[in-house]
Amino acid sequence: MNSDIIDVRRTYDYLRRCQTHLVQSSEIATACVCQNLFKLDYPFGATRSDKDYLVANTVHDIMSLCMSGPILENWHSGLENYEQIAKKIVNESSEIVNTVIKDIIEGAHQENRFVQDDFELQVNDIYNGLVVGMTRRLMKNHERPSRVLTEVTITNIKDHHEGRIDALLEYSSGYGLLDWKSYELSNTVSGREKWQLIANTLLANFRYRRSEDDWSGHNFSCIVHNSGVYFPKTETIVKEVERIKTNRQFAHMVLCGERVRVQRPKFCPVCDKGLEGSKECLFYQRDARLAYEGKLPAQYEKMTKQFFAKRYAILKERAETHLHKHVVYTQISKHGEEEALRRLEKIGILSRGYSYDFNIDEKVILSRTDDNIPLEPRRIVRIIGMEPSRSLLSCINEQASVMEVRNSKITLSFRSKIAVQRAKRQLFHFPLILLRDELNLTRSMLRPIHQFHKLAAEVLIPPELLV
Amino acid sequence: MTIKLNPDQSRILNWRVKSGGVAGVIGPAGCGKTTTGSFLAVKMICEGYAKNVLLVAFTNSAANEFARELSMVLGPEGSKFLCVRSGYAPGADPRLPIPFSNNIEFVRAKKIVICTTQSLKRLSTSIKFENMIIDEAGIERLEHLLSPFALGINQLGIHLMKENISYETNNIIELASKCGIIATVVGDPKQSRPIGLADYDLSAMEWVLKCAKYDTLFTTHRLPDRLAMLVDEFADYGGLNSAPEIASRRFGAEYAIDKNYKEILNPEEVITWVNLNGNEEMGGPSSWYNEVEAKACVRICCEIKRVAPSKSISIVTRYTEQRRTISKYLQHLDIETRVLTTTGALGTQADIVIFSLVRNNPERLVGALGSLQDLNVAISRSKEKLIIVGSFEMMLNGLSYSHNSNSRHKQNFPQKLARLVNEKYGMVVTAPSILCN
Numbered sequence: 001m002n003s004d005i006i007d008v009r010r011t012y013d014y015l016r017r018c019q020t021h022l023v024q025s026s027e028i029a030t031a032c033v034c035q036n037l038f039k040l041d042y043p044f045g046a047t048r049s050d051k052d053y054l055v056a057n058t059v060h061d062i063m064s065l066c067m068s069g070p071i072l073e074n075w076h077s078g079l080e081n082y083e084q085i086a087k088k089i090v091n092e093s094s095e096i097v098n099t100v101i102k103d104i105i106e107g108a109h110q111e112n113r114f115v116q117d118d119f120e121l122q123v124n125d126i127y128n129g130l131v132v133g134m135t136r137r138l139m140k141n142h143e144r145p146s147r148v149l150t151e152v153t154i155t156n157i158k159d160h161h162e163g164r165i166d167a168l169l170e171y172s173s174g175y176g177l178l179d180w181k182s183y184e185l186s187n188t189v190s191g192r193e194k195w196q197l198i199a200n201t202l203l204a205n206f207r208y209r210r211s212e213d214d215w216s217g218h219n220f221s222c223i224v225h226n227s228g229v230y231f232p233k234t235e236t237i238v239k240e241v242e243r244i245k246t247n248r249q250f251a252h253m254v255l256c257g258e259r260v261r262v263q264r265p266k267f268c269p270v271c272d273k274g275l276e277g278s279k280e281c282l283f284y285q286r287d288a289r290l291a292y293e294g295k296l297p298a299q300y301e302k303m304t305k306q307f308f309a310k311r312y313a314i315l316k317e318r319a320e321t322h323l324h325k326h327v328v329y330t331q332i333s334k335h336g337e338e339e340a341l342r343r344l345e346k347i348g349i350l351s352r353g354y355s356y357d358f359n360i361d362e363k364v365i366l367s368r369t370d371d372n373i374p375l376e377p378r379r380i381v382r383i384i385g386m387e388p389s390r391s392l393l394s395c396i397n398e399q400a401s402v403m404e405v406r407n408s409k410i411t412l413s414f415r416s417k418i419a420v421q422r423a424k425r426q427l428f429h430f431p432l433i434l435l436r437d438e439l440n441l442t443r444s445m446l447r448p449i450h451q452f453h454k455l456a457a458e459v460l461i462p463p464e465l466l467v
Numbered sequence: 468m469t470i471k472l473n474p475d476q477s478r479i480l481n482w483r484v485k486s487g488g489v490a491g492v493i494g495p496a497g498c499g500k501t502t503t504g505s506f507l508a509v510k511m512i513c514e515g516y517a518k519n520v521l522l523v524a525f526t527n528s529a530a531n532e533f534a535r536e537l538s539m540v541l542g543p544e545g546s547k548f549l550c551v552r553s554g555y556a557p558g559a560d561p562r563l564p565i566p567f568s569n570n571i572e573f574v575r576a577k578k579i580v581i582c583t584t585q586s587l588k589r590l591s592t593s594i595k596f597e598n599m600i601i602d603e604a605g606i607e608r609l610e611h612l613l614s615p616f617a618l619g620i621n622q623l624g625i626h627l628m629k630e631n632i633s634y635e636t637n638n639i640i641e642l643a644s645k646c647g648i649i650a651t652v653v654g655d656p657k658q659s660r661p662i663g664l665a666d667y668d669l670s671a672m673e674w675v676l677k678c679a680k681y682d683t684l685f686t687t688h689r690l691p692d693r694l695a696m697l698v699d700e701f702a703d704y705g706g707l708n709s710a711p712e713i714a715s716r717r718f719g720a721e722y723a724i725d726k727n728y729k730e731i732l733n734p735e736e737v738i739t740w741v742n743l744n745g746n747e748e749m750g751g752p753s754s755w756y757n758e759v760e761a762k763a764c765v766r767i768c769c770e771i772k773r774v775a776p777s778k779s780i781s782i783v784t785r786y787t788e789q790r791r792t793i794s795k796y797l798q799h800l801d802i803e804t805r806v807l808t809t810t811g812a813l814g815t816q817a818d819i820v821i822f823s824l825v826r827n828n829p830e831r832l833v834g835a836l837g838s839l840q841d842l843n844v845a846i847s848r849s850k851e852k853l854i855i856v857g858s859f860e861m862m863l864n865g866l867s868y869s870h871n872s873n874s875r876h877k878q879n880f881p882q883k884l885a886r887l888v889n890e891k892y893g894m895v896v897t898a899p900s901i902l903c904n
Contacts, residue, residue: 005749012752111556111589112570299636306639310610317663327752348751348788374751376791407798444588448613455620456642 004343011327020319020326021255022155023248025163025203029196031247032240034268036281038251043311044453045446046280055119056182058104059126060166061418063180064150065100066093066127067167068425071134075144082135089131097127103417126182129226137229142176142220145169149426151419154203155322155393157329159212160252162322163203174217177204181225190269194232197221198240199248207394255319257312283454290465300460307453314445321438324349325393328435337392341433348374350435354410356428362414363403364423366432371407375434378402381412382437383423385430396430398423399437410434473710475684476503482682483507483651484516488644489616491604491672491681492653495707496698496847497689497816500653501529504600505536507651512549512578517598517649522581523615525603527558529814530583533602534565537579551577554586587614594618597649604654605840606813607671608661609639612652621647640678652679657702658847659813660840689816689850691716693737697892698847701884702839718819718852720774727899728770737852738893740885741767742859743902747827750788755834757825761792763856763902764821768797768804771819781817782806783845785836789825809841812848820849824857826865837867839880846884859885859895 031038040046070092074085101120108115116122147170155162169176179197201221202212209217221237223230232240253260271278287304290296296304327349331340344350351374354366375381384397398419400412414420457466472480476499479492484507494500504522511517522537524530530552538546543564550565551574559567565581566573571591574580582590584607596619601612636642643650654672661670669677685706687695692714699707708714717734724732731739745759764782771780784790787808794806807815822845826836835841846853862881889895 002749009749009752112568112573114570302637303639303642310608313608313665313668314610320663347749371795374791376787376794441585444585444614445610447588448617449610451617451620452613452639452642455646456636459642459646460636 005347008327008331008343008347008349011330012323015323015326015330016320018326019252019256020322021252021315022157022160022162022322022325023251023255025161025196025199027251028161028199028244028248029192031251032195032243033190033192034265034270035247035250035262036264036268036285037270037277038247039254039262039284040277040281041443042251042255043257043308043315043446044280044284045311045443045448045450046277046284047443047447047450052113054104054108054113054115055122055126058100058119058123059130059182060151060180061104061416062093062097062100062123062127063130063166064422065096065418065425066131067150067178068148069093069096071131072145072148075139077139077141077143079135079139082132082140085139086128086132086135089135090128093127093131097124100418107416126226130180130182130224133224133226133228137231138178138222138224142169143171145171145176149396151398151422152207153397153399154207155325156203156206156212157326157393159202159206159248161199161203161206161212161248163200165200165204168204168207169219171219174219175204175208176219177201177221179221179223181223183225184227185223185225185230186227193223194230194236195240195244195247197223197232198237199244201237202241202244203394207390210391255315257315280450283457286466287457290461295465297460297462300456303456303460304453307449307456310449311446314442314449317445318440318442321440321442324436324438328392332392341392350433351375352431352433354432354434356424356432357409359420359424362417362420364400364412364414364420365409366412366434367409369408373405373408373410375402375405375410375436377404380437380439381434383412383427384433384435385427386433387430392433396427398427472503472506473499473686473688475686476506479503479682479684480507480510484510484514486680487647487649489640489648489650489652489675489679491675491679492651493672493676493681493683494653494655495684495687495702495704496655496658496844497687498684498707499688500655500684501532501536501602501814503684504602504651504653505533505540508537508579508598508600509540511598518578519596519598520579521596521599521615521618522579523584523587523599523601524581525584525606525611527555527583529603530554530558530581531560531563532814533581534560534563537581538564549577550579550581552581554582554589558583558586584611584614587618590618592617595620599648599650601650601652601671602654603659603813604652604672604675605656605659605670606654606661606810608664609669609671609674611661612650612671612674613639616643616648616650619643619648619650638674638678640674644679656840657704658840658844659810660838662810686710688713690847691737691851693892694847694849694853697738697887698843700891701846701880701887702843713850716851718775718778721776722774724774725770727901728767730894730896730899731767731854732771732774732852733894736894738846738855738888739852740855740859740888740893740895741857741898741902742895743856743898744827744858744860747825750786750791754786754788755825756786756788756792757823757827757857758792759903760823760825760856761789761796762904763898764793764823765796765800765802766902767821767854767856768802769800772802772804775819778818778851780804780819780821781812781815781848782821782823783809783812783848784823784825785809785841785845786825789823793823809844812844816848816850818849818851819854820845820852821854821856822846824855824862827858827861831861831865833862833865833867833881837865837879837881839878842880842884853893855888856898859889863889 167178403411863885
């Protein structure tokens with residue numbers, strides 16, 4: 001019987017020596033805008049903004065609860081009097097909206113974070129705008145879905161792709177995909193939102209048809225924004241898929257530390273418009289040029305090598321956060337799902353047979369029939385609801401950390417009370433699997449390296465070269 | 468202030484308040500690293516050496532420990548007035564008088580800010596610190612040090628200093644020092660090492676020791692004489708000694724000890740190795756457990772609880788699966804005892820420590836248990852008595868490798884420990900039959 005365990009351990013040993021990177025849909029979208037911009041995030045770590053997205057996050061939370069509640073309940077296709085329905089939805093959502101706003105403000109106050117005076121007003125405004133957009137454009141042309149899932153993380157190991165989809169509308173014939181934006185789409189110039197939407201659509205294809213290139217289940221994808229809904233044309237989607245795949249491969253190769261030639265677009269909406277981040281981008285471009293011309297001072301070059309060694313060590317850690325998922329995928333490919341799950345359960349990577357007991361705020365208590373729970377406090381887990389005919393890593397899931405394990409009960413701490421509410425609506429009624437997971441904290445580790453890289457340049461590169 | 472500093476601590480305090488740049492302080496087990504750091508922060512503020520000080524720890528529990536020490540040094544009112552705990556709200560201990568906040572203005576108004584490395588991103592980059600103390604740097608990587616350092620860069624001064632710096636800076640630590648960052652990096656590379664760091668790479672602490680000045684604390688207030696001597700010789704500290712007031716501390720039972728445990732709990736012996744041959748089993752992707760040892764540890768723990776109910780006990784092991792196995796048995800018996808991995812045990816102490824070795828195989832592969840850091844942590848948590856449970860033969864003849872990239876010769880640390888316990892500082896006893904099934 002030990003041979004099963006040895007087999008899984010060998011898979012771990014093998015994969016630890018491989019590249020287990022996954023590229024997020026948002027990162028692919030950034031690379032589509034400009035490959036230099038992707039490199040600015042990884043490996044350089046020059047985060048472009050310090051903004052607190054409290055309003056946007058709150059709206060996302062509200063939408064994630066309201067979609068399967070008042071919005072779905074009031075879905076009427078082909079209606080003309082959309083304003084009335086929108087009003088009804090907004091009225092019926094008021095309890096959810098107020099609860100979410102209260103929770104967010106409570107959390108922000110707990111951390112002494114700054115909350116704008118008109119925070120509640122802003123959130124309500126954006127939510128109302130999204131609801132109006134949905135009723136006017138989406139409900140008019142599309143049937144009521146049979147089920148709505150929100151905040152779905154899908155992992156496609158084969159194509160090194162992962163993403164979190166805002167909402168999936170399920171129909172007997174296929175699916176529709178929604179993405180919320182809390183700002184006006186007409187004010188944006190980069191096209192980033194469109195690429196993120198298409199990248200997520202590839203993931204949805206994978207979830208419903210087990211292949212990202214199988215479009216037979218795809219009904220529509222759209223961005224719901226403050227003043228309407230944007231539906232990319234089918235030709236646009238088809239045309240952009242290749243671009244998504246090329247940039248996904250580019251991003252994956254960069255994360256793996258391979259040398260890839262960067263293709264700068266004819267127009268970069270960041271550098272060519274001098275937006276936030278353009279200075280950083282030009283800094284690294286200048287660095288590369290000076291290195292190519294052999295003009296970098298030896299001390300600086302030596303230190304730059306130290307910085308890059310550290311950066312790639314951090315990226316290796318980022319890859320390791322996906323290790324468990326790769327092992328699951330490898331085992332399933334090798335032995336089939338049931339046998340793989342049995343082996344993985346035996347070694348304690350995942351465990352099955354949990355059912356939801358109750359929750360207190362963001363803490364959820366699950367129980368199982370025996371007391372052999374192979375988890376311990378502080379471990380991060382992915383709670384997966386086993387949906388029929390879906391591959392394990394594309395099933396509905398949420399992330400949580402283990403608080404306590406006592407006999408046959410396990411206490412999990414979710415990210416927020418809203419995440420628990422969402423899980424109660426769409427996750428807990430499925431057979432539950434707890435899969436070991438890891439947190440990805442690499443971005444915050446890269447940032448100070450970027451700061452010191454710039455500092456070293458400021459100090460060690462002669463001023464005449466900096467011009 | 469009611470806490471008295473020993474001569475080592477006072478020397479380091481006087482050195483660091485007057486010197487700038489980045490410097491290291493090595494602190495073996497129980498030498499008061501956190502106390503020294505807290506005093507240093509208070510002295511800097513109270514005597515006007517710095518306008519504000521950032522105290523950084525790797526874990527929330529260590530950050531709370533800093534906050535606790537500061538509350539003791541300054542008193543509840545003083546610490547409430549001068550200090551703020553920042554970062555991740557659920558990680559902060561709410562029982563401490565120091566307020567929690569991430570609000571930039573509130574944080575800016577305080578003199579001493581306590582935060583974890585990972586949570587520093589929650590502090591605005593516009594806040595600058597004149598001085599910083601970074602604890603647990605042994606477990607940190609160089610990149611971890613850069614997060615606090617980034618908050619200490621003196622941008623205005625850089626231009627003035629530029630001429631002095633040019634072309635003489637070889638590494639990041641030197642660059643930081645020359646750019647006006649004043650940081651005291653505290654840790655012990657012989658107790659901890661970052662998880663997953665390549666053998667050839669250096670931890671943050673090792674970088675500081677390589678590139679900057681450092682001093683060592685040599686007086687332990689935790690380990691009794693024989694244990695201090697064992698740890699000193701095992702880890703090669705070069706002079707670790709017990710503080711006089713605790714040197715002769717021994718385990719004392721309040722009730723008569725069962726005859727099966729008489730040898731194991733002998734009050735005369737500070738270090739006892741219970742030679743036990745249980746079989747190791749694989750658990751998890753890279754962990755191990757040993758049922759026989761787990762049961763033996765729990766039984767010994769029960770006996771200690773019976774004969775000395777007031778004593779605190781910790782069970783320490785290298786492997787998470789063994790920790791889980793032991794915790795499960797303790798839970799069934801409804802016994803409250805801390806079970807820790809060597810990583811989790813860092814910074815903790817107990818009256819009696821039971822160390823479960825786990826590894827025992829015909830190939831004599833000791834694996835990760837053989838690292839200097841893990842063994843050193845496991846043997847240096849105890850205030851009165853250390854009980855090692857596991858195969859003596861396996862450790863004495865096991866094949867090991869060293870994680871310490873600084874050591875010129877790869878040493879067999881399990882063998883060294885077995886020899887030192889058997890020949891100089893402790894006693895190896897055969898496990899009584901009651902522990903063998």
